[in-house]
Amino acid sequence: MTGQHGMASGEGGLSAPHEACGLSPRGYLGQDEKAPVVQGWCPGALRPMMSGDGLVVRVRPRLGRLRADQARGIAQLAAVYGNGLIDLSARANVQMRGVTEAGHAALIAGLRALDLVDETVAQETRRNIIVQPFAVEGDETLRIAADLAARLAQADAPELPGKFGFAVDAGPVRVLEGTACDIRIERHDDALWVRPDGTRLGVRVGADEAAAAAVDLARWFLEMGGVRDGRGRMAALMARQGVVLPFAATGLPDAPAVPAPAPGPCAGGWLVAFEFGQMQAETLATLADLGDLRVTPWRMLLVEGAGQAPALPGVITNPADPMLRVVACTGAPGCVQARAATRPLARALAPHLDRPLHVSGCAKGCAHPTAADLTLTATSGGFALIRGGTAADAPLSLHSEAALIARPSLLTE
Numbered sequence: 498m499t500g501q502h503g504m505a506s507g508e509g510g511l512s513a514p515h516e517a518c519g520l521s522p523r524g525y526l527g528q529d530e531k532a533p534v535v536q537g538w539c540p541g542a543l544r545p546m547m548s549g550d551g552l553v554v555r556v557r558p559r560l561g562r563l564r565a566d567q568a569r570g571i572a573q574l575a576a577v578y579g580n581g582l583i584d585l586s587a588r589a590n591v592q593m594r595g596v597t598e599a600g601h602a603a604l605i606a607g608l609r610a611l612d613l614v615d616e617t618v619a620q621e622t623r624r625n626i627i628v629q630p631f632a633v634e635g636d637e638t639l640r641i642a643a644d645l646a647a648r649l650a651q652a653d654a655p656e657l658p659g660k661f662g663f664a665v666d667a668g669p670v671r672v673l674e675g676t677a678c679d680i681r682i683e684r685h686d687d688a689l690w691v692r693p694d695g696t697r698l699g700v701r702v703g704a705d706e707a708a709a710a711a712v713d714l715a716r717w718f719l720e721m722g723g724v725r726d727g728r729g730r731m732a733a734l735m736a737r738q739g740v741v742l743p744f745a746a747t748g749l750p751d752a753p754a755v756p757a758p759a760p761g762p763c764a765g766g767w768l769v770a771f772e773f774g775q776m777q778a779e780t781l782a783t784l785a786d787l788g789d790l791r792v793t794p795w796r797m798l799l800v801e802g803a804g805q806a807p808a809l810p811g812v813i814t815n816p817a818d819p820m821l822r823v824v825a826c827t828g829a830p831g832c833v834q835a836r837a838a839t840r841p842l843a844r845a846l847a848p849h850l851d852r853p854l855h856v857s858g859c860a861k862g863c864a865h866p867t868a869a870d871l872t873l874t875a876t877s878g879g880f881a882l883i884r885g886g887t888a889a890d891a892p893l894s895l896h897s898e899a900a901l902i903a904r905p906s907l908l909t910e
């Protein structure tokens with residue numbers, strides 16, 4: 498879901514109080530309301546994150562793929578050591594929720610037996626690679642991604658900040674343009690390029706050089722002071738003045754927006770979606786009975802080799818399903834930072850929408866960090882409505898959940 502209207506300065510500039518609601522841009526947080534805590538890192542398996550419903554344990558499938566036995570194993574572990582809920586993340590990862598601290602060690606042992614965890618936290622943190630999910634055997638995408646993973650596992654690999662990541666998109670059609678990452682290996686026409694996020698400047702590479710060039714670029718990011726207070730993203734570094742790339746860069750053409758794929762048949766199998774990208778453990782196990790799975794950054798799974806839509810409860814196979822128009826984070830009570838529940842409201846509004854809606858439990862906007870057509874951000878005073886912006890942007894107005902459900906047209910009128 499991408500914002501199609503851009504940031505609407507006419508809907509509340511960045512410095513003046515908003516005309517419609519009289520609030521300053523961040524005033525909607527409320528006078529006694531604290532800004533959300535920014536952790537600056539993503540949960541892993543070895544380094545889980547505590548949430549309102551227990552530990553969130555995130556698994557990074559190697560090359561974005563889960564063999565059927567691995568998927569069944571995750572489902573079983575999630576049911577035994579977690580609350581049985583499994584999320585798909587925008588980084589093409591799988592996470593188990595509600596894991597108890599007492600059960601974490603046994604869960605890790607189970608994941609290790611399935612070859613789903615790294616040796617160390619440092620290796621796990623660095624292996625932040627999104628792989629184009631439609632790649633086929635023998636495809637350069639898989640070869641390059643494997644090379645990159647091996648290089649990032651080496652002891653002398655650069656120590657990158659928690660959210661720093663790579664995208665390998667070397668197939669004939671780029672599909673990861675809209676997916677957040679820091680260093681991209683991608684194909685333009687017939688050539689491979691390595692490109693830092695935040696610029697259209699890149700360097701042409703051979704397939705055997707691509708992973709090494711990406712790691713070199715990550716080292717350069719560190720040398721250039723891309724990390725401050727333990728955090729840093731490539732696009733922020735590229736936005737600084739006077740940054741000169743470490744290679745003779747070539748300008749790449751502007752890329753047309755690539756919409757996220759919809760559920761349905763695709764190269765290699767069948768894409769299936771889930772309400773809010775979340776499923777029950779038994780759903781994952783049943784899907785694994787149909788084939789190996791690939792995890793996508795669109796919070797969908799690709800069932801390898803499937804020739805028809807799996808008819809399973811909790812699986813969205815209709816590309817027109819209204820629930821595909823809404824994105825909502827965990828919200829209350831699962832997230833301790835949430836000002837309100839998000840998903841009941843998103844579910845209620847979905848059938849009335851003619852454009853995408855992001856419902857966020859606080860101004861952090863975890864489920865959709867970039868601008869959305871419509872955003873509702875929970876605050877202590879109600880839901881702040883933002884058009885064409887992020888969850889932290891200036892709101893147009895404030896509404897109660899009841900008012901929005903009674904009159905969904907408030908979103909657009």
Ligand code: SF4
Binds near residue numbers: 533828834
């Ligand atoms: S955006 Fe949602 S999930 Fe993220 S911190 Fe806020 S309430 Fe929690």
